Amino acid sequence: MIEYDLIIIGGGAAGLFAAARAAESGLRICLLEGMNQCGLKLLVSGSGQCNLTNAEDIRSFPERFGPAGNFVKPSLFEWSNRDLVGYLEERGLPCEDRGDGKIFPVSRKSRDLRDLLQKICQKAGGEIFWKSPVTSILREEVGFTVRSKGKEFSAARVLLATGGKSYPGTGSTGGGYALAEGLGHTVAAPVPALTPVLVRNFALASCSGTSLEVSIDLYRSGKKAGSYQGDLLITHRGFSGPVILNNSRDMAAGDELRICWCPGWDRQDLDRDILETVSESGKKSLKSGLAVRGITDALMQELIRRAGLDPSERVNQLSRKERNSWVNVLFSSSFTVQEMGGFNQAMVTSGGISLKEVNPRTMESRICGGLFMAGEVLDVDGETGGYNLQFAFSSAALAVKTMTAE
Numbered sequence: 226m227i228e229y230d231l232i233i234i235g236g237g238a239a240g241l242f243a244a245a246r247a248a249e250s251g252l253r254i255c256l257l258e259g260m261n262q263c264g265l266k267l268l269v270s271g272s273g274q275c276n277l278t279n280a281e282d283i284r285s286f287p288e289r290f291g292p293a294g295n296f297v298k299p300s301l302f303e304w305s306n307r308d309l310v311g312y313l314e315e316r317g318l319p320c321e322d323r324g325d326g327k328i329f330p331v332s333r334k335s336r337d338l339r340d341l342l343q344k345i346c347q348k349a350g351g352e353i354f355w356k357s358p359v360t361s362i363l364r365e366e367v368g369f370t371v372r373s374k375g376k377e378f379s380a381a382r383v384l385l386a387t388g389g390k391s392y393p394g395t396g397s398t399g400g401g402y403a404l405a406e407g408l409g410h411t412v413a414a415p416v417p418a419l420t421p422v423l424v425r426n427f428a429l430a431s432c433s434g435t436s437l438e439v440s441i442d443l444y445r446s447g448k449k450a451g452s453y454q455g456d457l458l459i460t461h462r463g464f465s466g467p468v469i470l471n472n473s474r475d476m477a478a479g480d481e482l483r484i485c486w487c488p489g490w491d492r493q494d495l496d497r498d499i500l501e502t503v504s505e506s507g508k509k510s511l512k513s514g515l516a517v518r519g520i521t522d523a524l525m526q527e528l529i530r531r532a533g534l535d536p537s538e539r540v541n542q543l544s545r546k547e548r549n550s551w552v553n554v555l556f557s558s559s560f561t562v563q564e565m566g567g568f569n570q571a572m573v574t575s576g577g578i579s580l581k582e583v584n585p586r587t588m589e590s591r592i593c594g595g596l597f598m599a600g601e602v603l604d605v606d607g608e609t610g611g612y613n614l615q616f617a618f619s620s621a622a623l624a625v626k627t628m629t630a631e
């Protein structure tokens with residue numbers, strides 16, 4: 226006897242969204258979540274505030290997903306950022322653009338989104354089982370049998386939404402890959418993505434929490450290997466922020482990062498600026514006389530030290546050599562990558578279920594009919610800025626649409 230129309234495995238962003246949509250559409254569903262509550266990763270997303278999508282035109286989303294760009298198109302276009310925000314607002318969760326295109330719940334609480342999706346699901350008759358890690362999925366003549374802690378559940382269809390391998394404490398331990406392999410799928414080796422870098426002998430720990438726009442040249446074995454510009458976040462042990470996270474896949478231990486703290490400036494203009502300060506207000510301290518927009522006092526202090534200058538000097542005491550040394554530090558401070566953050570620090574996982582084996586127009590497996598996939602369990606990873614959550618929601622919505630249209 227088939228108990229359910231659909232069993233959803235994993236109650237993260239994708240699983241919860243699918244559960245809400247499917248239950249609302251009248252499917253008999255159950256959601257099996259391994260942890261004692263759903264959406265633990267959703268709760269930490271966007272520092273607990275949940276950057277759930279981006280205000281950018283949906284047509285430019287696919288390019289945020291690198292090689293998976295073509296795969297994500299049908300689901301993103303089927304269920305766009307506008308559809309998502311409209312859906313949530315209609316159900317009582319107002320959202321807003323923070324001013325930089327990143328969209329958050331107005332309450333700035335990830336929990337509100339998690340609780341809303343859970344409530345929609347349960348109100349429409351969906352059943353949620355917590356502390357129910359799934360250990361096997363068996364393909365039967367009709368439908369599937371799913372096992373969890375000695376219990377068996379049966380359904381016509383299964384949606385695998387077990388996420389990736391990053392932040393394993395949230396329940397996303399990569400266990401879903403083995404479930405997919407058991408049904409004949411192949412899995413591209415998972416590697417941490419969107420990771421911070423840890424820097425050798427890091428001397429800017431006192432500036433941790435500082436965020437500013439920089440440009441970075443990446444050098445490997447003395448050769449330039451990349452150039453990036455964007456917001457950098459200084460941490461206790463190195464660097465994070467979009468310019469690092471989004472380009473972390475290019476970086477490796479031993480690489481050199483040359484950071485320019487004043488992108489858009491030109492060396493000569495800066496030198497001229499300093500000379501003007503010397504002639505107009507030469508008695509200023511180095512910290513205020515050399516101040517550059519966007520660089521905090523604490524960072525100024527560290528950079529002055531790095532340039533070998535005496536912070537008690539006045540601007541008009543700077544020798545030409547010292548001025549050059551300062552300009553060099555501002556334009557190219559060198560740091561060596563000690564190591565890249567691992568799965569404990571990675572925001573997402575690169576790798577996962579092979580995209581060739583899943584139909585992007587339906588989210589159904591091409592290998593095992595009735596098996597659907599959504600979210601990060603797939604070999605899809607996007608940039609920071611709300612793109613990963615949007616894909617989790619869009620792929621879940623498309624999977625449910627396929628099931629309800631059948």
Ligand SMILES: Cc1cc2nc3c(=O)[nH]c(=O)nc-3n(C[C@H](O)[C@H](O)[C@H](O)COP(=O)(O)OP(=O)(O)OC[C@H]3O[C@@H](n4cnc5c(N)ncnc54)[C@H](O)[C@@H]3O)c2cc1C
Nearest residue numbers: 235237238239259270271276359388396600601611613614
């Ligand atoms: C610190 C951090 C901040 C982030 N911030 C953002 C952000 O602001 N915006 C953004 O777009 N993205 C963000 N991300 C990425 C985003 O959270 C993920 O891409 C997204 O949550 C993936 O959703 P998912 O449903 O596919 O997987 P997950 O949310 O990882 O959910 C998978 C669920 O499956 C459960 N599970 C696993 N195996 C089993 C099993 N065998 N049986 C039963 N249950 C199982 C897990 O317990 C988990 O609840 C962030 C990630 C991190 C780590």
